[in-house]
Structure formats: structure tokens, C-alpha cells
Amino acid sequence: MPSAGPSRFNILAIAQKGRLQYETVLLAASLRACDPDFAGTLFIAEPQFGPLWSGDPGIDDPAVRDLLESLGAQFLPFTNSTFGESYPNGNKIEALLALPDEPFLFLDSDTLVTGPLSAAPFDFSRPSASLRCEGTWPQPEIYGPDRTGLWKALYDRFGLDFPSSLDLSQPDDYWRRYLYFNAGWFFHESPHRFGRRFLEIARAIRDDPPEELVCQPLYPWLDQIALPLVIHGLGGGRPGPELAGLDGDLTCHWRLMPLLYARESDRVVETLHRVAAQNRVKKVLKAHEPFRHFIYQGKGRKARALFDRDDLPRREQAIRHILRREGLWTR
Secondary structure, eight states: OOOOOOSOOEEEEEOOTTHHHHHHHHHHHHHHHHOTTOOSOEEEEEEOOSTTOSSOOSOOOHHHHHHHHHTTOEEEEEOOSSOGGGOGGGHHHHGGGGSOSSOEEEEOSSEEEOSOGGGSOOOTTSOEEEOOOOOOSOOOOTTSOOHHHHHHHHHHHTTOOSGGGOOTTSOTTOGGGSOOOEEEEEEESOHHHHHHHHHHHHHHHHHSOOGGGTTSOOTTTHHHHHHHHHHHHTTOOSOOGGGTTTTTTSEEEOOSHHHHHHHSOHHHHHHHHHHHTSHHHHHHHTTSHHHIIIIISSHHHHHHTTOOTTSOOSSHHHHHHHHHHTTOOOO
């Protein structure tokens, strides 16, 4: 049985200019509102301007910085050595090395805390990540390796045991048979060990992939290709039912405002509106156009009325198509 985990852990999220800075405000405000007993530190990692950026990627709205600090967040500057502007998703990898080496939970900035997250029974010695995903990678070619061949090539490359990663209850060559995560949340007891391995594997896949991957697209999925290899190598795996609250009653990785209103639960929407209605939060969030239109000007209600949450289209692409058709799609 997993342990209850330490009473204290840190949360890491990434912020930079543009939409991420406003998303982290919503994350920080919802953490404060829905888990007031959270005892750790919310670290907001901010990439610093350097050779891997054509311009300063840092937060450019002073009101965002002031509000995040007032909500108890601590800024964590870090320098990119590997990715930067060419692959901003790599920020979540490189920022890990700047954290204190204590148990951590990474959350994408587009996450809403909807319950007492600190009560989740994490076993930080056994890393895991979100299974709320679709089979976006790999994309087998007709005359190339199948999914088994592609994933096995990666496990072999990094000296990992491939058979023990498989979910044998799933059919051969079905994507859920293979260890594959959404990188919207993941955790471990040591951000330094996890981060070093994550960086090593992601960089090797980018720079010198196995020949079986020669026809496979690596972007934007590089972090999600490397993540299962990191987790498996550190003795982790798929999350158990005890962590169902992540992507459930405790957190929601909403991703884009139109998708939140289209498919998320009434609990999520109620939490969003309650948190966003706070005057100091509202004043800052209204500066971001999608938030202003969907939360405060009614587009969210219009998007929500288009869908039956008990009978949603199976594929996200179909939801996006309906929203675009109705003029309700925005990033």
C-alpha cells in the first residue's frame, strides 16, 4: 500500500509573458481558495532572458507579479541550457533543477485546484503522472515499426526493461498498452534526480533518436515521450486509484478556456467563477482576452450550452470543431 507521503511538498508551475502568466494567477488563487491548509511552497518558475531566447520571456505584467506574491507564491528564476524558445515545453524540465531538493508536484499553469490537494495520498518515492491524455504519440507508419517496436527502441536505448512497463490488459499495439502520460502533472521525491534524468533523456531523443524514430514527429510531444522513460526508470508507473482526485475532485487540467466550459464538470466551473470573482483577481485576469470574454463576458456560458457533459464527443478534435463553427474558439 502506498504511504500517505510527507505532510509537506512543494508545487512547481511555469510562468512567462503571455497567457501563462495569467493562467498561473488562476492556479495560485484556486490553491489558496480550495486548499488553505497547503503547507508547502508554490514556486512560480520564470525563465530568464539568455542566448536561447530572442526576447525576454519573463512576466511582463507587474500586476501579475504583485498578485502572485500576495497569494503566497515564490518566484523561481532559472536559465535555459537546452531548450528555451525552440521548445518552451522544455521549461518544465529545466526548472526542476532550480527547486529545493524536496518532494514536489509539477502542475501545468492551466490547472485549477478544486479541492484539498495537500490531502492527496502521494507516495513520492514512486513517481507518476497524469493519464488524462489521448494517443497522440507515436504515429506508426505503414511500412515502419509498430507501437511496440517504437517504444521498445526507446526503452532499449536507455537500458530500461520494456515488458514490465506494459499494461497487458490492453490489446497489442493499442496505445494504452504502453506507458504514456500527459505531462500536465507529475511528482517525485527529488526534483534534482528527476530533472537530471528528464533532461538527459529528452535531450538524447532530440539530438540522437533511435533509428526506429526517424519518421516520427517529436514536437510538441518530446516531454511526453521522455516522461514515461523517466518515471519507469525511477521505479514509478501509472497512478493508482488513490490519486483519482488529480484530474478529478482535487485538480482540473483545463488547458484552454473553450474546452473548460465545453467539457468540465459543474464543480470546476463553479470553482472557476468563485475564484475569478474576487476583486483583486478579476482586475488582473480581465487583462487576458480569453479570460475576459469567457469568464466575464458570457462566452463561456454559450460554449457550455453547446454540449451535454454526459454525452461528449469521444475525440477532443470534434469538440474543437463545434466551438470553431460557433465562433467560440480561442487560445
